[in-house]
Amino acid sequence: MAQQPAKPPSRRKAVRLPVVKSAAAGAVEDLVAVEEPLEIRLAGETVAVIMRTPGDDHLLALGYLFGEGILSGGQDASAIAHCGRLGDPGYGNVIDVAPAAGGQVDWERLEASRRGGVTSSACGVCGRGAVEDLLAGIAPLPAGPAITAASVGRAMERLGQHQPTFDATGGTHAAALWDTEGALVAAHEDVGRHNAVDKVVGALLLARAAGATVTPAVLAMSGRGGFEIVQKAARAGVPVVACVSAPTTLAVEVAQAAGVTLCAFVRRGRMNVYAHAERLVGLGASTT
């Protein structure tokens, strides 16, 4: 890369940019959601470069490595820190996770993760294999706990209270995790839907590593229900995924196989349940 004066990365989630609006004369300014690259390293080795909204990068790194099956929990990391020094060009866009002494690191999964989706034809292309591949290393969730349909509806309603960047920009997704008591575990926004989930899962892992007992119940998501969201929820032991919008067939298949309750079109006190509806109590009744 050419030696050029580097622009310091923004630590803000939204910045003002010039815009020309059809409805207004001349250029004005508009808040736009920030998207910048983050290089995630494990023990100094590059695992991935992802585009994300800055902030809570330590949670994102931990959640990402867990979601990829490289770490098995927060206890596998001893320290997570941005590389370099404040003021360095690009400071804040490289983060390193130091493995804990005795922590588990799956180096084979790390190599597989670095290869991305390219794993020859063993990657689900034969129709049946896709779900098995996506759930490799993830145990199906046991039955229960019983969760009320009303609490799923409430989780989605309250998600809106945790979307300040979306309110300002319209450009971010959000994920929020609620426990079986209806208390918020974590809520995060990001331009990347998966990043928002990784940040929430990272927060769950950190809480557990610090000794807290957290029983996750409902992961509420803006947007659609993709298979990756269900996959990440299953790995984190979250029994219910609730999405504002539609699921895909693969998300439904992954949810069925993983024992995850998949609720979609969760809006205005209604929802459609595409997998494991038996976990929900009071689904027939009004959830408003």
Add this chain to the structure above:
Amino acid sequence: MAQQPAKPPSRRKAVRLPVVKSAAAGAVEDLVAVEEPLEIRLAGETVAVIMRTPGDDHLLALGYLFGEGILSGGQDASAIAHCGRLGDPGYGNVIDVAPAAGGQVDWERLEASRRGGVTSSACGVCGRGAVEDLLAGIAPLPAGPAITAASVGRAMERLGQHQPTFDATGGTHAAALWDTEGALVAAHEDVGRHNAVDKVVGALLLARAAGATVTPAVLAMSGRGGFEIVQKAARAGVPVVACVSAPTTLAVEVAQAAGVTLCAFVRRGRMNVYAHAERLVGLGASTT
């Protein structure tokens, strides 16, 4: 992978799945957008496995390889066909692109593409490099052609007429390309936003390879304006990208550097223009 009876892949864009609706007693059925893996090969070598909505896989494969910079146009391919035979397990989920005699294949870009985002710290993490990296090998678009703001609004309005799968499922994105005469070049739906664009670009490349003169004007997109969409548009020589929802800072930066006009929040006759508004005529006037 264990030897198991393979489920034949669906060739449908949407399938009926059981669903439990809070608003209805008992289980009913619901149309859900199909998402299945596709392995893209070039000369028999695996390039990527992506999740997509089945249909128009040849356009997706061509558009993907072009978007990654591996092929420079439709003339670089001699044939594109699903591997195996109809009736084979998984038939339709592996597609091979045969390079044309004398066609250009950038094998270095293929290797880079296979590595995914993992390209050490040369991948834009130092703040300034990101846009340059994302536009490597893409020449900035020249000024012009002049395009009316009204035609951008119309392109978006007419996008809705090309979303039958979305109308049935709520689960797919859509992209449509219009030429400078306001004629439709191609419109496609897919669970993956990038796939929809790749299919549209693949159609453009095929038309050009067949000798048609197409002057692309407006790429209309459902959803948000991500940097990948702008990147793909720039590479395909599409001067205007119009999105229903918000852009990100990286999308704006890529559009500015690539000479692409980026319109977002294109709704109800209004729009915000975040880059190269000078290409639009009549922006101040009502576009309804």
